[in-house]
Amino acid sequence: MSQIGKPACDDGVILHGDVPRPCSAPSRRWTLVAAILGSSMAFIDGTIVNVALPAIQRELSATTSEAQWVMESYALFLASLLLVGGVLGDRFGRRRIFMIGAALFAVSSMGCSLSSDVGQLIVARAVQGMGAALLVPGSLALISATFPQSERGAAIGTWSAFSGITAAIGPVIGGFLVEHYSWTWAFLVNVPVGVVLLLICATKVPESRGSGDRNPIDVLGACLATIGLAGVVFALIEAPSRGWKAMPVWVAAGVGIGALALFIRVEARSAAPMMQLSLFRERNFAGANLLTLLLYAALGGSLFFLPLNLIQVQGYGATAAGAALLPFIAIMFALSRWAGTLVDVLGSKLPLVIGPVVAAVGFVMFAVPSINSDYWTTFFPAICILGLGMSVTVAPLTTTVMNAVGSEFAGTASGINNAVSRTAALLAIAIFGIVLTWAFNVTLSNELARLQAPAALVSAVTSQRARLAGMVIPSGYSASVTAALRHTIGMSFVAGFRWVMLVSAALALLSAVSAWLLIRGKEIVASPARRSD
Structure with missing residues (x-):
């Protein structure tokens, strides 16, 4: 998701x-x-x-x-x-x-x-x-x-x-x-x-x-982008288990950052770049893509962990977890035409500020449920508010990107924004994994100390930290001890999930701030001078 x-x-x-x-x-x-x-x-x-x-x-x-x-x-x-x-x-x-x-x-x-x-x-x-x-x-x-x-x-x-x-x-x-x-x-x-x-x-x-x-074909740019993103993502995903001081993590991070820096340099000098950096000189285009990076990072990163919470912690079946976000999609579909009229009435700036703020409220609401929470009173309202916020945002975002550049660059601008949204989710899943793992480990250590479970059981559980809520509890222990341990693991995951959602809310608010500061009140089509860049 x-x-x-x-x-x-x-x-x-x-x-x-x-x-x-x-x-x-x-x-x-x-x-x-x-x-x-x-x-x-x-x-x-x-x-x-x-x-x-x-x-x-x-x-x-x-x-x-x-x-x-x-x-x-x-x-x-x-x-x-x-x-x-x-x-x-x-x-x-x-x-x-x-x-x-x-x-x-x-x-x-x-x-x-x-x-x-x-x-x-x-x-x-x-x-x-x-x-x-x-x-x-x-x-x-x-x-x-x-x-x-x-x-x-x-x-x-x-x-x-x-x-x-x-x-x-x-x-x-x-x-x-x-x-x-x-x-x-x-x-x-x-x-x-x-x-x-x-x-x-x-x-x-x-x-x-x-x-x-x-x-x-910009073969060099494609290779550098792939190597750069792969290096950064590898470092972010592997650091929690290998440690930040591990040689593979540092090497991957260095190679990734270096490749991305070289990618920007190559694209700036290329006669036919895969990503036309000159388009970012237009303030509305730069602001729209910054908003996309922040908001779609919040959306993609957080919703990656939602099915894990619903299935491994809340006890949902896979079908119910798959259906949990249907209200989000229904709201987006039902309000798409109405959201498009907002641009005609209000322009793009105000919806691009209000929409992410509403989405931030939805992310905060996701941080409320604990274990065995009722879907209709916890997850459902959060999903609806998030869907409303994204509905208000998407159409004005499209309009801003399309109007920020000349018509001859509209297809290129759309492709860049598409790539930015997918890159945002790619990086966010890796970064949010660090946040969730940190909070999970801290909470699990504290709760296991209070639980006073058998040492062998505690050892068997802590050796599976890397699996988070997917831990397998060894058999052979009483039902009460097993239930208490399962509750502890679930609460530890919920603690990490709450941090992920709060970070997502912060990113959504930052995207609203970027729209307020960078998006002009009226859509401005790029000047002939910029079109020729």
């Missing part, structure tokens, strides 16, 4: 794509079907795996850091290669690259389901992320390359509606499969969809390309 549905600016990628090539009405319809199926696979996978993580952790005896890597390996390659995926389609053919992404995604999904240990699963997920990096921009580009401007609005509406539906049913279906069959089915569902998608593309979808060599 770290990435719920489509990011804010996906519509802009479609709306401001290249001039379409003439094709028949049936070809346009089949292209829209293919785009929906392709993006749906990526959207569903971004939510369904979170629900499956507790079962994966239990059956593969994975630590929490390894469970994080199951998500992060996918998100890493998706975030770092997302912008390159669009350029590859322009150069070598959008349908061709889209089909390669679909095939890679389906085959790697099969690899995920066949994994016998967590290491194999992490590698398969990384390959799956590469496939998604070709699928996601490809689905958007196919629509813009096929539909004329006069029909793109309807195509966007259809595509967005189905995106909302898949975002809603994905976690529920995934939870049902995990609960009644196996976590492997959370990945296997992608295989038949991938086969159907490839058949449709091969027989019904027309090929299209960009304008020749105008968009060269």
Whole structure:
């Protein structure tokens, strides 16, 4: 659930794509079907795996850091290669690259389901992320390359509606499969969809390309971004278990920071960068992306740990945990049109301040529930308030990004904002893991000292600290001692979860401050001088 549905600016990628090539009405319809199926696979996978993580952790005896890597390996390659995926389609053919992404995604999904240990699963997920990096921009580009401007609005509406539906049913279906069959089915569902998608593309979808060599491939930038993010994420995830002084942690951090610094230098000097840094000179664009970084870090990082809390601590089944966020998605869907009118009435600045503040209240409300809390009086109100805050934010955010630059850069700006939102979640999951682990360990040590449980039992539990709430309590002890220990572990996780939600609230408030300070009161289209940068 770290990435719920489509990011804010996906519509802009479609709306401001290249001039379409003439094709028949049936070809346009089949292209829209293919785009929906392709993006749906990526959207569903971004939510369904979170629900499956507790079962994966239990059956593969994975630590929490390894469970994080199951998500992060996918998100890493998706975030770092997302912008390159669009350029590859322009150069070598959008349908061709889209089909390669679909095939890679389906085959790697099969690899995920066949994994016998967590290491194999992490590698398969990384390959799956590469496939998604070709699928996601490809689905958007196919629509813009096929539909004329006069029909793109309807195509966007259809595509967005189905995106909302898949975002809603994905976690529920995934939870049902995990609960009644196996976590492997959370990945296997992608295989038949991938086969159907490839058949449709091969027989019904027309090929299209960009304008020749105008968009060269920034191989160096892509490599540096991947290495940089991988190094930083490795250091953040592994530091709690290995220690901050461990050589691998320091080396990874140094390599990551160095690669990211070099990435900025290369992009600033490149004639055709994957990330056009000159766009950040426009104040509204810079402010919108800073808001995106902070708010989507709060959203993605916090919602990664919500299913773990619901399943491992609150005792929810996987299906119920998958359905827990349905109100969030329903509110986003129901209020999307209304939120769009806010920009016309109020401009973008005020909603971009109010929305994150409301979201911050929702995050604070998530910090209230303890163990065995009633969903309808604790989690449900928090989810609704968070959904309201995000609904108020997304449409004005899209408008701000699109209007901050010239129309010829609108697609590029949308792609950058998309990548920023995914990178934010990638980094937040790693950072929040540190926060939760620290609070969990402190609380667990204090509570175990008070519990006065048998020394052998305490030793067996503390040796599993790295699994957090996924600890397995040894058998052979009385029911009262086991229940007390299970309660202690649950309370320790809740203590860490509360810290995560409070940090998320702080990030949401900071995003509101960034909007207040950087976003102008009225939307200002970039000047001709800036457009030529």
